Amino acid sequence: MKYKNLIIEKKEFVLLKRYMNLMGYYKDETLLKSVKKLQEELGSAQIFDEADMPKDVIRFNTKITIVSQNGWHRTxxxxxxxxxxxxxxxxxxxxxxxxxxxxxxxxxxISWEFPSGEQILTIEKVEQDNQYININMVL
Structure with a gap:
């Protein structure tokens, strides 16, 4: 992991925590595992102000290209x-x-559990298209 922990922008962190609190009511087991893993990772995440966010970190409105260990690509x-x-x-x-x-x-x-089983993904490309997120308007 490039930065040792997840890096999350401050407003996005607040929004993610709100979503994670609501997710406990979902019945899909794979999604629940994903939410629990993300919650654990958020516990040690580095929280940055908007101006200090590295450009190569995935956040809301980021365009991502990934490749799996099986060879498939997805953007x-x-x-x-x-x-x-x-x-x-x-x-x-x-x-x-x-x-x-x-x-x-x-x-x-990243090693992550998906409906098809555990996958190892590599993030090939990150393109930012960040827009201000008003967390009070989202939920």
């Missing part, structure tokens, strides 16, 4: 649940894939 944008649109490659933070990549950096490898 998608990590979005808030209300903006999720799988057909247009917009993946919600409240999915196993979204939870897996949040706070990681370009070139990091």
């Amino acid at each position: 998608f944008k990590l979005v808030l649940p209300k903006d999720s649109d799988v057909k247009n490659d917009k993946v919600s933070i409240l999915t196993p894939m979204g939870a897996a990549v949040m706070g990681y950096a370009e070139s990091d490898s």
Whole structure:
């Protein structure tokens, strides 16, 4: 891991904590495992102000290209649940894939549980398209 811990922007951290508190009510076991793992990682995350965020760290509205150990590639944008649109490659933070990549950096490898089983993913490319998130308007 490039930065030793997840790196999360301060407002996004607050929003993630709110989402994680709501997720305990979901019944999907894979999603619950993802949420629990993300919660654990958030416990040791480094929290940065907007101006100090490294450009290679995945956050909301980041376009990510990943490759799996099996060789498949995927490019998608990590979005808030209300903006999720799988057909247009917009993946919600409240999915196993979204939870897996949040706070990681370009070139990091991640081992994560998906419905198809555990996968090892490498983040090939990170492109920022960050927009101000008003956390009071989201939930």
